[in-house]
Every structure is written in C-alpha cells, then in structure tokens.
Amino acid sequence: LAKTTQPISMDSYEGQEVNITCSHNNIATNDYITWYQQFPSQGPRFIIQGYKTKVTNEVASLFIPADRKSSTLSLPRVSLSDTAVYYCLVGDGGSSNTGKLIFGQGTTLQVKP
Amino acid sequence: GAVVSQHPSWVICKSGTSVKIECRSLDFQATTMFWYRQFPKQSLMLMATSNEGSKATYEQGVEKDKFLINHASLTLSTLTVTSAHPEDSSFYICSATGTSGRRGTDTQYFGPGTRLTVL
Numbered sequence: 575l576a577k578t579t580q581p582i583s584m585d586s587y588e589g590q591e592v593n594i595t596c597s598h599n600n601i602a603t604n605d606y607i608t609w610y611q612q613f614p615s616q617g618p619r620f621i622i623q624g625y626k627t628k629v630t631n632e633v634a635s636l637f638i639p640a641d642r643k644s645s646t647l648s649l650p651r652v653s654l655s656d657t658a659v660y661y662c663l664v665g666d667g668g669s670s671n672t673g674k675l676i677f678g679q680g681t682t683l684q685v686k687p
Numbered sequence: 688g689a690v691v692s693q694h695p696s697w698v699i700c701k702s703g704t705s706v707k708i709e710c711r712s713l714d715f716q717a718t719t720m721f722w723y724r725q726f727p728k729q730s731l732m733l734m735a736t737s738n739e740g741s742k743a744t745y746e747q748g749v750e751k752d753k754f755l756i757n758h759a760s761l762t763l764s765t766l767t768v769t770s771a772h773p774e775d776s777s778f779y780i781c782s783a784t785g786t787s788g789r790r791g792t793d794t795q796y797f798g799p800g801t802r803l804t805v806l
Contacts, residue, residue, distance in 0.1 A: 608794065608795075610797075615778065615800065615802065616799055616800060617691075617693075617780045617782070617797035617798050617799045617800045618731070618780075618782075618797045619797070620689075620794060620795075620796060620797075623794055661730070661731075674721060674733060674736050675721075675733070675795060676733060677723075677730045677731040677732070677733070678730060679730050680730055
C-alpha cells in the first residue's frame with residue numbers, strides 16, 4: 575500500500591511561491607501522483623496529476639524526480655484564498671486493482687497577508 | 688467537466704433513523720464511485736468502493752450492514768446510514784472516476800460532501 579508523507583503544516587505570505595514536498599517510497603510502477611486541495615466543509619478539489627518529470631497547469635506545477643519516490647507541488651504567487659489543506663496521493667500500490675486512494679494527513683497551508 | 692454532486696448537503700436526524708445520501712456524476716459516466724468519511728480536523732477515510740452493477744467493497748472496520756451502498760447506474764450511487772447514532776455524525780464525501788478503475792491513472796472527482804448530524 576503506497577503511503578505518503580507530507581509536512582503537517584506550512585506558513586507563507588501572499589505573493590510568495592510555495593513548494594510542498596511529499597514522499598512516497600512505495601509507489602508502484604503504474605501509479606500516478608495526484609494532488610488535491612480541500613477547504614473546510616468542502617470536498618477535495620483536483621489540482622494536478624503527474625507520472626514523472628514536470629507537469630504544469632494554470633494553477634500549479636508538479637515536479638517528480640526520476641526515482642518517483644517523492645514529488646513537489648509548486649504554487650506560484652499564493653494568495654489568502656490558497657489557505658487550505660493539500661493532499662498528495664498515489665494509487666493503491668498493493669495487489670488490488672481498484673484505483674482507490676488512501677489519504678494521508680495532508681499539509682495545512684496558511685497564507686498570511 | 689467532471690462535476691460530482693451530493694444531496695443533501697446537510698441533514699439532521701434522530702438516533703435510530705436511516706439516512707440516504709445521493710452521489711451523482713453530472714457530466715460523465717462513473718464506473719467507480721468511492722465513499723469517504725471525514726471527522727473534524729482529520730483526513731478523509733475511505734469507507735468503500737463501488738462499481739456500477741456490483742456489490743460494494745468495504746474497507747476493514749466499516750460495517751456493510753450499517754452503511755448500505757448502492758451503485759445502480761453509471762451516474763448515481765447512494766449511501767444509506769441505517770439506524771444512525773450520534774457517533775455516525777460526520778462529513779460524508781463521495782468521489783467518482785470515469786474509467787474502469789485501473790489503479791494509479793484514474794482521476795477521482797469529489798462531491799461537495801454531506802454533513803450528517805445525528806441527535
């Protein structure tokens with residue numbers, strides 16, 4: 575079972591770039607890495623997904639080294655509205671083939687003015 | 688695209704009653720849906736996985752007779768909390784994927800959640 579480890583919390587200021595690193599030593603060959611954002615009392619929102627190297631979309635970038643044992647979510651120029659919990663997930667690395675995701679504790683990002 | 692809705696968004700019920708929560712994929716066909724539970728200040732905990740037309744697969748420690756899951760169509764899954772008790776009060780969230788459920792590649796899209804309060 576692919577387990578992820580992230581910092582429990584991070585602080586930043588408006589306008590700064592924020593990098594959140596996640597380790598996933600047991601990632602399976604076919605697994606992708608997906609990041610979600612969650613605000614209080616809301617369902618998680620998809621941010622970005624990748625397999626290797628770098629992926630970029632309109633809200634974030636995802637950096638994945640060659641060994642894929644970690645990944646870094648990069649949020650450019652954060653604002654107060656980016657204050658949320660960020661979850662890093664990989665597919666089920668066990669023998670099952672259900673595509674289920676196991677959530678870790680996530681990283682609570684606090685953006686200050 | 689990839690919108691998932693839940694109904695109701697919140698519900699209050701008396702202890703001993705049953706509550707049904709609906710999860711719908713609005714713009715795609717969801718071959719696999721997942722149900723999670725989240726307590727305050729905690730992460731999401733996967734309860735069960737359901738594939739359209741099949742029985743749900745429950746995670747260890749989740750009572751299948753208490754949390755009845757039905758995935759009768761490609762756009763609708765329901766979770767029924769039977770004989771609810773105060774300890775069942777929680778935030779219930781569903782998610783859906785639109786492919787066969789192969790691991791690692793399918794993006795899960797989440798509903799907005801349902802807040803259940805059992806008095």
